[in-house]
Amino acid sequence: MKKLLSMMLRLTLGFFCCAAGTVMALNSKLGLSPWDVFHQGLTNVIGITIGQASILVGIVVVIIASILGIKVGLGTIANMIVIGCFIDLIIYIKIIPVCNNLVAGTIMMIGSLFVSAVGSYLYIGCGMGCGPRDGLMIALVKLTGKPISLIRFFIEMGALIIGWSLGGFAGVGTFITAFTVGYCVQMVYKIFKFDVKSLSHRNIKQGVIYINQCLLG
Numbered sequence: 001m002k003k004l005l006s007m008m009l010r011l012t013l014g015f016f017c018c019a020a021g022t023v024m025a026l027n028s029k030l031g032l033s034p035w036d037v038f039h040q041g042l043t044n045v046i047g048i049t050i051g052q053a054s055i056l057v058g059i060v061v062v063i064i065a066s067i068l069g070i071k072v073g074l075g076t077i078a079n080m081i082v083i084g085c086f087i088d089l090i091i092y093i094k095i096i097p098v099c100n101n102l103v104a105g106t107i108m109m110i111g112s113l114f115v116s117a118v119g120s121y122l123y124i125g126c127g128m129g130c131g132p133r134d135g136l137m138i139a140l141v142k143l144t145g146k147p148i149s150l151i152r153f154f155i156e157m158g159a160l161i162i163g164w165s166l167g168g169f170a171g172v173g174t175f176i177t178a179f180t181v182g183y184c185v186q187m188v189y190k191i192f193k194f195d196v197k198s199l200s201h202r203n204i205k206q207g208v209i210y211i212n213q214c215l216l217g
Helices: 002-027 034-046 050-067 074-093 102-124 132-144 148-165 172-191 204-216
Strands: none
Touching: 002 034, 002 050, 002 074, 002 102, 002 204, 034 050, 034 148, 034 172, 050 074, 050 132, 074 132, 074 204, 102 172, 132 148, 148 172
8 A cells, every 4th residue: 555655646746747847848938948938829729728628639649659658557548637637637727837037948948858857757656557658759769769858859849830930939938948858858767867768657457456555465
């Protein structure tokens, strides 16, 4: 039971960090992150919240990642739902301030990259399945053998181009994110000595079995 509670706490904290990173980028007022440009573009076209757009995009991306060989686990499903809900909650309760000058905005934007990277490390390390976007990144890293920074750059640029074409807001911070997020993720993973290529994830069935074992143990 203690092991299960520890894992649930780590997953939840990881998801919250990912959501907080998204809202930090939004409130920096320097431009959304590339994926959130995509999400905002969808809100303009479909009329849904950013959190709901995040969930919708997550479903599509996880299908693509699963085709490329990434296991869909309980953490994958939770990622798609919980992060989107956390984003809407953080925006609603206004716990992250909105920046009103360039210096504060720059600090907030850079901070958002590292907060999101730590969130990624926390939940992926549980081995319960990657989130949609991280799953796609890991699938392409394994498929191509290229470094995380390069793969993440091309993924972010793809999301940015599609989102901008749908009317999402792109600013200087958007391009800072596109060019640096891969290095931030790679840096955080190195600090924690975390090798995503060697990690084996549990699929949904294996995840259920693992939880039952924790409950019985």
